[in-house]
Amino acid sequence: MTCALCSVPVHTQFATPELVGAIVEGGLDPAEDPGWAESGASSPGEYARWAGHLCGMTCLRMALGAGAPSLFELRDGALKYGAYTEDADGTIRGLVYAPFAEYVSEVYGREATVHRHLEVDGIPALLDTGRTVLASVHYGIRHPERPAPGRGGHLVLVTGRTADGSALHFHNPSGTDAGTRAAVLPVAEFERFFARRGVSLA
Template sequence: MTLCTTCQLPSLTQFASPELVGPIVYEGHDRADDPAWRTSGAVTLADYARWCSHLCGMACLRMALGPDAPSLFELRDGALKYGGYTEDTEGTIRGLIYAPFAAYVRDVHGVDATVHRHLALDEIPALLDAGRTVMVSVHFEIRRPERPAPGRGGHLVLITGRTADGGLHFHNSSGIDARTRTAELSRSQFEPFFAGRGVSLGRPGGAPTTR
């Protein structure tokens, strides 16, 4: 039996053209050669190309907010103002930084956001059963779970539901096809990629929970 109250959330990619995700992440396709870049909300192609590979967290938020969510780069701009991302003197982009991101989500979007600096897989089902979605840090190679996990963390996916036997439904904004963008993995498949941290999100417009 599948237990999922949020599976109707949109499945979105952090790159403007879903069909280019695979070529970009595995074949060196130029991110600036994305004909749909304007749909991201970026003002310039250069800004899109520089930032799109860093916006898995904004894609997760956009999915969690539902079909009326702002554009990817509007969310980026809001998170930047709160310090959810930083840029050093060399221009290196750092983030997503969870605490200021959560403050941004609560203040601007009215959605309860709780930072989980230490999150066990066993804690996620209760969050889902409470009607929350959960952004978690995983290795980006979770899109190819049949291979050994090369590490943990560095990429964010949105967990939307669970199965009765402990499997997890999640949306992956850097999935390379429909199966890996809206995915389901068993606990044992998911765990080797999981970094043990994340941010849980309440329903848009819902009452806040105690943190």
């Protein structure tokens, strides 16, 4: 599936797009996703444990375009660089921006810049240089009609802006339908969910 407004493919962090809503909002166990093997996971259990943490890898996969590695192949590389870590009790932590940027630059030859302080009005300027932006937002951005529950904790890939700069185009790895997977929001609406940090990719 490709965004009609850009050449960046649209992917979800769960293998079966039609089940994203049931998984993230309906309590469906990801291990029941019949498409789990397409992710590159070694088992339904590994897929279920990790897929909810892989919004950043999904954004990378979209940014790399056609022919990008599978989601879990990207995860494996990120683990080697320390962009994800696992505690002794199995808790998964990440995405850690600095090692992620190193991973993307060294393995895929894409210049990656960490933005620890990024105002929403700085995103269009990055887009205008031909970059895409992994922006930290609250996952509630898929329901912009509701009050924002918070900021950050989830990554979306900002791919473009409207001609007048008043709205942003972005791909959401946990979008529950076509309109929230390849979405457009006014900058002011996007800002309500935005944690003012991210990574831009050349």
